[in-house]
Amino acid sequence: MALRELRIDGDPILRKKSREVENITDRIRVTLDDMLETMYHTDGVGLAGPQIGVLRRIIVVDDREEDGPGPLKMINPVILNREGSCLDIEGCLSVPNRTGMVERPESLTVEYLDENGEEKSIEAEGLLARIICHEVDHLDGILYVDIMEEEIFPEEGED
DSSP states (O other): OOOOOOOOTTOGGGGSOOBOOSSOOHHHHHHHHHHHHHHHHTTOSEEEGGGGTOOBSEEEEOOOOTTSOOOEEEEEEEEEEEESOEEEEEEETTEEEEEEEEEEOSEEEEEEEOTTSOEEEEEEEHHHHHHHHHHHHHHTTOOHHHHOSEEEOOOTTOO
């Protein structure tokens, strides 16, 4: 595994729509492993292909909850349904030093392929649902700053 360089807001690749993965190759599997390592190294909870310069529909997520599903590697994720609504604070590894209030569904169902090509479905709520929505947005060239309702500024002296 290897750390990958993060793309930062202003990089045009972050605004492009990612292509579906047609064949799950060893290269895709290595990329997913690298994405997890990069996400953990930067203390993130999610990472999408475009954030490391890969325009493929791949994301990794880990809400780091003790009873959570653990790290998930998702290929071609599709959000099937969204329920409820929750306004909460978000940040992004590709948009450093900014946070904002974003409305997301309280719960959702997402279908995806795992790294072995098996079809999976998961129901997510709360933070995990928020992370999945945030990362799927990346696959469509959307950053949370495009949809945030209000920017939150750190208190004086905080970073």
